[in-house]
Amino acid sequence: MAWITCDFYSETLQLSTSMEVFLPQGSLMPLRSSSKLPVLYLLHGRGADHTEWMRRSSIERYAESKGLALVMPGFGRSYYMDMANGLPYFTYLSEELPKLVRTFFPVSGRREDTFVAGISMGGYGAFKLALSYPERYAAGASLSGGLDLASRAAGAGFQESEIRTIFGRVENVRGSRDDLLFLAAEFAAYTGNKPMLYQCCGTEDFLYKDNQTFRRYADSLGIHITYEEEPGGHEWGYWDNKIQRVLDWLPLP
Structure with missing residues (x-):
């Protein structure tokens, strides 16, 4: 795969930022009817940056034979x-970034070729x-x-200064478009084609309870999620193993 560090200016953020991009080489790619590449956006964890996936995992090796472009942008602690x-940052992630990626690189803009995954x-x-x-x-x-x-915002998951910066007030989260439980209810009512969802968490992870809460609520709404759990903590040994499962699970053509 070709590895590209892309430094560019974001009009949405009004600052220069970076992303790491892996593009498959032609000789290793499966034959496809389209000349555009399917793309997986890989999102980093809190306190990390756009280099985390390439430094901490073997994602390049795992994705090499998939014919899949990987885009790893940076978002700080946002x-x-x-x-x-x-x-x-969410407007940048959802609106500007995909347009820039399609401008810079030969990736598909079709829904069926676009995927997203992340840790923590x-x-x-x-x-x-x-x-x-x-x-x-x-x-x-x-x-x-x-x-x-x-x-998590109402508990011990964030410093007071982070709450003010990110949320404004803790009370602003629940029932908002930043609350995944609220979004899940909207998603359940959506009548169009729904994306496949995959969720995993180690049973020793401090976020295990959060994952159980979301899973139970999604199940009560009739949302299908491919769910996996096994012994594991909040660490890269677990995620490096599970991202291989995600790549095999993706509905690649």
């Missing part, structure tokens, strides 16, 4: 939100995208995601 007292904070971001825009994504995967954000 929790993939339009922050109350910060930058509009990025698992939240991946499900937020898939639930918010089911018409744009064919699959979304959360690996140990922070899926019950309202409870």
Whole structure:
């Protein structure tokens, strides 16, 4: 695969930012009817950056034979939100970034070729995208995601300064478009084609309870999720193994 570090200017964020991109080489790609590549957006965890996936996992090796472009953007500690007292990161993620990626690289804009996955904070971001825009994504995967954000914000999950910066007030989260439980109810009522959803979490992970809460609520709404759990913590040994499962699960043509 070709590895590209792409530095560019975001009009939405009004700043320069970066993403890592892996593109498959032609000799290793499966034959496809389209010249455009399917694309997987890989979202990093809290406190990390756009280099996390390539530094901590063997994602390049796992994806090499899939004919799949990988896009790994940077989002700091934003929790993939339009922050109350910060930058509009979710607007950037959902609107500007995909357009830039399609401008810079030979990736498909078709829903059936577009996927998103993430770990921890990025698992939240991946499900937020898939639930918010089911018409744009064919699959979304959360690996140990922070899926019950309202409870975490009200508990010990965030520093007071982060709450003010990201949410404004804790009370602003529950029932908002940043609350995955709220989005899940909208998603359940959506009558168009829904993206496939994959969720996993280790049973020793501090976010295991959050994952159980989201899973039970989604199940009560009739939302189908491919769910897996096994012993494991909040660490890269677990995620490096599970991302291989995600790549095999993706509905690639």
